[in-house]
Structure formats: C-alpha cells, structure tokens
Amino acid sequence: MEPYDFYRSFNTYLRDTFNERVYRVPLDAGFTCPNRDGVRAFGGCTFCDDRGSGAPTIEQALNIKKQLETGIERVRKRFKATKFIAYFQAFTNTYAPEGVLRELYDAGLDHPDVVGLCIGTRPDCLNDNILDLLEEYHKKTFLFLEVGVQTIHNRTLDAINRGHSAEEFFDCVERVKARNMRIATHLIFGLPGESEADMMTTVRKIAPLKLDAIKIHQLCVYKGTPMEADYRRGELPLLEEADYVRLVADSLEMIPRETVVMRLMAEGKRDEIVAPEWAFEKERIMFRIEAEMLRRKSMQGCRYEEAQFLHNNAAPIVPA
Numbered sequence: 413m414e415p416y417d418f419y420r421s422f423n424t425y426l427r428d429t430f431n432e433r434v435y436r437v438p439l440d441a442g443f444t445c446p447n448r449d450g451v452r453a454f455g456g457c458t459f460c461d462d463r464g465s466g467a468p469t470i471e472q473a474l475n476i477k478k479q480l481e482t483g484i485e486r487v488r489k490r491f492k493a494t495k496f497i498a499y500f501q502a503f504t505n506t507y508a509p510e511g512v513l514r515e516l517y518d519a520g521l522d523h524p525d526v527v528g529l530c531i532g533t534r535p536d537c538l539n540d541n542i543l544d545l546l547e548e549y550h551k552k553t554f555l556f557l558e559v560g561v562q563t564i565h566n567r568t569l570d571a572i573n574r575g576h577s578a579e580e581f582f583d584c585v586e587r588v589k590a591r592n593m594r595i596a597t598h599l600i601f602g603l604p605g606e607s608e609a610d611m612m613t614t615v616r617k618i619a620p621l622k623l624d625a626i627k628i629h630q631l632c633v634y635k636g637t638p639m640e641a642d643y644r645r646g647e648l649p650l651l652e653e654a655d656y657v658r659l660v661a662d663s664l665e666m667i668p669r670e671t672v673v674m675r676l677m678a679e680g681k682r683d684e685i686v687a688p689e690w691a692f693e694k695e696r697i698m699f700r701i702e703a704e705m706l707r708r709k710s711m712q713g714c715r716y717e718e719a720q721f722l723h724n725n726a727a728p729i730v731p732a
Contacts, residue, residue, distance in 0.1 A: 418705040419664050419712040422625065422674040426497075429554070434495045436530055437483035439476055440502035441516050445575075446536060448503075452575030457562075458642075459572060459600070461634040461684070476519040484525060496523070497554070499530040506533040510545045517549060528554025535559055535584035536576040543591060550593045556625065558674075559584055560598040564614045568603050573638075585621055596625035596674060601659055602651040603631055604642070608659060615663045620720050622668050629678035630656050633686040640686055653690040653697065661704040669713035676701060 426434040447453040474482065480498060487493050498520030506513060520529055529549060538546075538559070549555050563569060564578040581597075588595045597618065601611050618626065630651055633643045642648040651659070660676055667673070679694040690697060705711065 417711070418702055419667075419673045419676075420669060420671065422672050425625075425672045430495060430527060432495060433491070433493055434497060434527060435487045435491055435493045436497045436499040437480060437487055437526075438499045438501040439479050439483070439520065441476055441500055441505060443503040443505055443507050445504040445534065446507060447573055447575030452536065453573050455573060455638070457572050457574055458638040459603075459631060459634065461637050476516055477522065480520065480523055480526070484523065494525060495527050496525055497528045497530050497556075498523075498526050499532075501530075501532050504534050504537050505531045506537045506542050506546070510541060513542070513545060521553060528556070530556045530558060532558040532560065534574075534576060535561065535581040538584050538588070540587070543587060543593075547591050547593060550591070556594045556596060557588060558596045558598065558625075558627075559588070561618075562598060562600045563603055563606065563610070564617045565606065565610055568606055568610070571604055582621075585623070589621075594624040596627065596672075597623055598627040598629075599663075600629060600631050601656060604639075604648055608655070611659060612662060612666075615666050619666050619668060619671075619716060620724075623671055625672035625674045626667060627675040628660060628663060628673075629675055630688065630691065632678050632680060632688070632691050634680075634684055635686055643687060650688045653688070653700075657697065657700045657704050660701050661708065661710065664701075664705065664712045665708075665710055665715040666718070667712055668716045669711075671712075673712065 423433070445456055448456040476498075484496050487496065500516070500520065508516075517529060517531075520526065531546070538557075546555065546557065559581065561578070561581040562572070562574065564581070566577050569577060585595060585597075599611075599614060599618065631639075633639050633648070633650070639648060643650075664673070664676075677691075677694050677697050679691060682692060685691050
C-alpha cells in the first residue's frame with residue numbers, strides 16, 4: 413500500500429501543491445552554527461559530523477549556482493524530475509547578515525526549474541529581522557522553514573551541546589506561525605539518556621503545535637563525532653530496530669493528520685555511519701513501519717486527541 417494510506421507524506425504533499433513531482437536539491441552555502449563558533453558553544457552538536465547534516469551528494473567546493481545545476485541534473489536523470497526546490501540543508505542557513513542571506517537565497521531561486529526554497533536552521537537564529545527577510549520570500553515563492561529541535565528536554569539539549577533551549581524553540585514557532593509561514597521541525601529518537609517515555613513526551617508536546625511538517629529519525633553515530641567516542645567506549649546504547657519501528661508508529665498516531673511527514677528514518681553510507689547497522693536498510697525499515705500501522709489498523713492522527721489531552725494536563729517544562 414502507498415505510505416499516504418498511513419501518513420501524509422512529503423512527496424504527496426508536493427505533488428498536490430504543484431500538480432507534479434517536485435524534488436529537493438540539497439545545498440551547502442558555507443554556513444556554520446552558533447554552537448560551533450563560540451557564540452553559544454564550541455564544537456557543534458555531538459551527533460553532527462563535519463558536513464553539518466548536509467547530504468553526501470553536496471559538492472561543497474562549488475558555489476550555490478553550480479551546486480544547484482549539478483544537483484538538478486543528478487536528480488533529473490535519476491527521477492525524471494522537472495521541478496525542484498533549492499534546499500539549504502547544511503549547518504544553520506539563517507546564520508548570517510540579511511544581505512548575505514538575500515544573495516544566497518536569490519542564487520537558489522535563479523534557475524528556471526526551481527519553484528521554491530527549503531531552509532534548515534535553528535530556533536536561536538531567527539530574530540525578527542531575519543523573519544522579515546524570510547517573510548519576503550514566503551510572499552513571492554514557496555518557502556518551507558525547517559527549524560531543528562531534536563527533543564524538548566533541556567537536559568538532553570545540554571548534553572548534546574545544542575546551545576539553545578526548548579523554550580526558545582516554542583517561542584520561535586509562535587513567531588513564525590504569526591506570520592503564516594510554513595514551518596517544520598526535526599526530532600531524533602534515541603538521544604543519550606532519554607527513555608521511551610521522554611521521546612513520547614516530546615511528540616506529545618510537539619503535536620498540538622500543528623506544525624506544517626515534521627521529520628523523525630533514529631540517532632545515528634557518525635564517524636569523527638563525539639558520539640562515536642562514546643559509542644566505542646560502550647557509553648551510548650542505541651535503539652533496537654523493533655523498538656524504533658514501534659515508537660515511530662506510536663508517534664504517527666499522535667501527530668495531527670494535516671501535518672506533513674517529511675521523513676521517518678535517517679540513512680547514510682557505510683563510510684559515514686558507524687551504527688546502527690539497520691540504518692543502511694531504509695526500504696526494509698519503512699516497510700516494517702507501514703506493516704506495523706497496518707497490523708494496528710491505524711493511521712496518522714488517530715490518537716491526536718489523546719496527545720492533546722496529555723499535553724494540556726502535563727507539568728510545564730522546567731529549564732535545566
């Protein structure tokens with residue numbers, strides 16, 4: 413069965429929006445992050461490698477125009493695609509002066525087959541001046557803002573060196589939604605020290621926000637990261653495949669039906685990821701998630717009211 417039978421997929425959403433298949437082309441604009449350069453912290457998130465969550469297909473040595481051209485040709489050949497979204501993916505893509513950002517975003521749109529922008533960033537890099545700029549683009553093109561949070565537990569955010577709080581994320585969502593801009597977030601299951609109850613609390617806190625989209629994926633241990641050292645010392649237990657499948661199914665049931673599901677699993681290459689081993693089997697894991705939803709006779713949003721009730725009656729988040 414099609415994934416859309418169980419959840420509202422991003423591919424389906426784009427096809428419905430543009431009346432044809434549209435693919436994102438990942439870009440690396442040369443940004444850094446405030447938890448890398450010392451403004452908030454040093455070294456970046458402990459799970460993040462030197463690509464800054466950028467796709468392995470990105471040719472970092474090329475400027476934005478060349479990255480876009482080569483990326484479009486690659487995706488066009490593979491999927492026979494005709495329309496594309498310029499996806500500023502690596503590191504924090506609002507972490508620069510407005511003039512620099514405008515030049516980069518304009519370069520991303522400067523292709524006849526590009527129909528919009530997708531911009532990955534953090535909640536602490538979206539002040540009102542940056543939002544003013546993004547709102548300009550929102551009014552003239554298709555714009556999706558991806559604001560990573562990973563978890564709503566401040567103790568975990570501190571442990572992974574995020575350099576921002578859950579409160580900053582919720583404030584950011586409120587300010588973005590006040591401008592009627594599209595906003596997505598990212599959640600990671602299996603972060604150090606988090607129980608299954610912690611992960612589900614994050615989902616229950618996020619679900620009532622009714623974000624436009626959400627990404628969920630398992631914690632992956634990338635080579636060269638602080639987490640790799642923890643993992644090799646036996647200090648970082650990872651989620652088992654079966655547990656992850658169950659947690660994703662539980663989450664889908666609590667996420668409102670109108671929220672688009674951008675991703676349900678991270679994947680990568682063997683020369684990049686140390687563990688878990690099942691991270692290299694996306695197709696099989698996705699089949700297991702769909703099979704679990706079918707076994708339950710379930711679908712996205714079927715337990716949303718329960719999630720909302722628990723959210724409304726939960727204790728407030730206390731800063732760490």
